[in-house]
Amino acid sequence: MSQDISIWTTEALAVFAKEWRCELRTGYALNTLGLFAITTLVVMSISLGHLGIASTEPTTVLPVLLWILLLFAVSAGLPRAFVFEEESQTAIALRLSARPSSLFCGKLAYSFSVVLALEIIVTPLFLTLMHLKIETMPVLLFALVAGGYGLAAGGTLVAAIIAQARSSTTLFSVLALPVLLPLLVLAIEITRSAVAGDPAPIASRQLLLYDGSVTIAGLLLFPAVWNP
Amino acid sequence: MALQSPVSLSFQGLYRNFGRLAVLRDISGSVSAGEILLVTGANGSGKSTLLKCLAGLLAPDLGSIKYWEVGQEFTTAERRLRLGYAAPDLSFYDELTAEENLDFFARMRRCPTQRPRELLDRVDLPGGRMGHALSSGMRQRLRWCWALLHRPRLLLLDEPFQNLDEPGCRAATQLLEEHLANGAAVVANPGALDLPYVTRHLNLDN
Missing domain, CATH: 3.40.50.300 (P-loop containing nucleotide triphosphate hydrolases)
Incomplete structure (x- = not known):
C-alpha cells in the first residue's frame, strides 16, 4: 500500500515537474494569465479605483471584481492543460505511460501553483490600486488559497472533459459556468467577510467541502473522459 | 498457450x-x-x-x-x-530535449535512471537535441527508444x-x-x- 502511494506520488510529481519545465521554456500560461490580469486590473483601477472614481460600496463590489478578474484570467490559460496534449499528439504517450489518477493530480498541482502565482502577483496590486482595506488578512488568505484550489480543480476537470472536443474554448466557458459558479459565490462571500472583519465560518466550511467534492469528482471522472 | x-x-x-x-x-x-x-x-x-x-x-x-x-x-x-507502442502519430514534447522526454516517461514508467541514455546510445540519437529540432528520422528513433523504455x-x-x-x-x-x-x-x-x-x-x- 505504502509502495503504491510512493509510486503514485512519483508519477504525479513527474507530471508536475514536466509541466513547469515546459512552462518555463515557453511561458505560455504565465504570460497569458499575467497579461490578461494586469491589463484588466489597470482598466478597473482607472474606471473604479484609486486612479478614477472610487466605488461608493467597495466592500460589496470590489471582492466581486477580484474574483471575476481571477476567473477570467484562469479561463484564458487553464483550458490548455489537456487541449495542448491532444493538439500536439503527446496525449498518446501520456495515455500509455501514466495512470489517470496520478496524471490528473500532477496537472491539478501544476494548475494550482499557476493560480497561486497569479494570486500572489494580482492580489496585492488589486488591493493597492483599488484602495481596498482588508480587516482580517487570514480570512482573505484562506479565500485565496481555498478559492484558488477550487478554480484549479474545477478548471482542470473541465479542461479534461473538453480536451477532445473541436470547439474546446467555447465548450470550456459553457461547462465551467455550472462547475465554478458555487465556488465564486463562496469565495466572494469570504472575501467580503475579510474586508468587513468577519470570520465567515459557514462559507469557509462550504468552500472546503466544494474543493473536496470537485477533487473526488475529478479523480472519479477523469479516467472515463481521458481513456477511450 | x-x-x-x-x-x-x-x-x-x-x-x-x-x-x-x-x-x-x-x-x-x-x-x-x-x-x-x-x-x-x-x-x-x-x-x-x-x-x-x-x-x-x-x-x-x-x-x-x-x-x-x-x-x-x-x-x-x-x-x-x-x-510498447510506436506509430507515426506518437509525438513528444517540443520544449524538452530527447533525453528529457525519455527521462520524464522513464519516471512515469519507473524505469532505471540510466535506461534512457542506454537506448539513446543504441539508436545513436543526440540526447541534448530539443524536440522541435529533431528531424523526422530522429523522431522515429526516439519513438523506438520510447517504446522500449520499460522493457515491454x-x-x-x-x-x-x-x-x-x-x-x-x-x-x-x-x-x-x-x-x-x-x-x-x-x-x-x-x-x-x-x-x-x-x-x-x-x-x-x-
Whole structure:
C-alpha cells in the first residue's frame, strides 16, 4: 500500500515537474494569465479605483471584481492543460505511460501553483490600486488559497472533459459556468467577510467541502473522459 | 498457450466503425513470445486502427482482446501501461530535449535512471537535441527508444521503419530481434524491410 502511494506520488510529481519545465521554456500560461490580469486590473483601477472614481460600496463590489478578474484570467490559460496534449499528439504517450489518477493530480498541482502565482502577483496590486482595506488578512488568505484550489480543480476537470472536443474554448466557458459558479459565490462571500472583519465560518466550511467534492469528482471522472 | 508463454495476445471478432464507415470487420488473431504478427493490407484497410485497438487507445465496437504475461491476464487499463507502442502519430514534447522526454516517461514508467541514455546510445540519437529540432528520422528513433523504455513484453509497431536511414533501420531491427528473445510484436506497414521471426500474417484485405 505504502509502495503504491510512493509510486503514485512519483508519477504525479513527474507530471508536475514536466509541466513547469515546459512552462518555463515557453511561458505560455504565465504570460497569458499575467497579461490578461494586469491589463484588466489597470482598466478597473482607472474606471473604479484609486486612479478614477472610487466605488461608493467597495466592500460589496470590489471582492466581486477580484474574483471575476481571477476567473477570467484562469479561463484564458487553464483550458490548455489537456487541449495542448491532444493538439500536439503527446496525449498518446501520456495515455500509455501514466495512470489517470496520478496524471490528473500532477496537472491539478501544476494548475494550482499557476493560480497561486497569479494570486500572489494580482492580489496585492488589486488591493493597492483599488484602495481596498482588508480587516482580517487570514480570512482573505484562506479565500485565496481555498478559492484558488477550487478554480484549479474545477478548471482542470473541465479542461479534461473538453480536451477532445473541436470547439474546446467555447465548450470550456459553457461547462465551467455550472462547475465554478458555487465556488465564486463562496469565495466572494469570504472575501467580503475579510474586508468587513468577519470570520465567515459557514462559507469557509462550504468552500472546503466544494474543493473536496470537485477533487473526488475529478479523480472519479477523469479516467472515463481521458481513456477511450 | 497463455499459461506457458511469457507473453500472449489474442483478439477475437473485432469490429470498429467510424460513423457509418466500417473499418474493422470480424478481425481475429494472436501472437506469443518470439513471434511477430505481421499485419498487411491496402491503405485504409484498418491496420493502424487495429493497432490502436490492441494498444487500448481505441475501444472496439465489438469483440474481445485478451492479454497475458506469464499466465496472468491483464485488463485494458493495465495492458495500456505495459505494452510498447510506436506509430507515426506518437509525438513528444517540443520544449524538452530527447533525453528529457525519455527521462520524464522513464519516471512515469519507473524505469532505471540510466535506461534512457542506454537506448539513446543504441539508436545513436543526440540526447541534448530539443524536440522541435529533431528531424523526422530522429523522431522515429526516439519513438523506438520510447517504446522500449520499460522493457515491454509486447511491442505494437505501426510503420516502424519510416524515415529511418540504413543505420537507423539496422539499429531498429537489432532492437526488435533482442526484444523477440522474450517478447512478441505486432507490426503493421514494415515497408520493404525483411523482418525476422515473422510467424503469423494477418491480411486485412481479405
